[in-house]
Amino acid sequence: xxxxxxxLLSVSVNNEPVCWYHLDHEAIDSTTIxxxxxxxxxxxxxxQERNAKRKELQGVRFVRIEPHFAIPEGLELDxxxxxxxxxxxxxxxxxxxxxxxxxxxxxxxxxWSAPSKGRTATYGNIREGDYTFxxxxxxxxxxxxAPLEYRFTVLPPWHRTWWAFVGYVLLIAGAITxxxxx
Numbered sequence: 001x002x003x004x005x006x007x008l009l010s011v012s013v014n015n016e017p018v019c020w021y022h023l024d025h026e027a028i029d030s031t032t033i034x035x036x037x038x039x040x041x042x043x044x045x046x047x048q049e050r051n052a053k054r055k056e057l058q059g060v061r062f063v064r065i066e067p068h069f070a071i072p073e074g075l076e077l078d079x080x081x082x083x084x085x086x087x088x089x090x091x092x093x094x095x096x097x098x099x100x101x102x103x104x105x106x107x108x109x110x111x112w113s114a115p116s117k118g119r120t121a122t123y124g125n126i127r128e129g130d131y132t133f134x135x136x137x138x139x140x141x142x143x144x145x146a147p148l149e150y151r152f153t154v155l156p157p158w159h160r161t162w163w164a165f166v167g168y169v170l171l172i173a174g175a176i177t178x179x180x181x182x
Contacts, residue, residue, distance in 0.1 A: 090137025128156035
């Protein structure tokens, strides 16, 4: 009757798996990067392929990578990279085929998903803001785990930033001044 331990296995952006070590600016040895590439892509990438992957994910930032599962912490996505997928698992060694999951994205979903055996969740066209992905698992004996929570942020496009709105106000104020002077 013990609730399961739920783990986030991967976070993907724009339906593409991500080797988060490609984007990590800390000094990481090439062996660690190659091992992670094999885990994510099934092979070690050539430098040209690595550079192409980095270019695709410009505007994606994070604070650090969680050890063991290579999950980014403090993830920030720019508005072009606002399609996110999560892969998760409830650790059940005896009967993993009976584990059911429910998930939700706070700030996007109103309710938890219906229970299912699926272990992925995908969200697209996410507007700017702060989000919390939550997932919980039900064990074979029917006990629900506490929700695992993963927080991330989607940044606005430049035309919806605070400094753009300041510019709009100044532009309108200038136009009004011109009209009043006439």
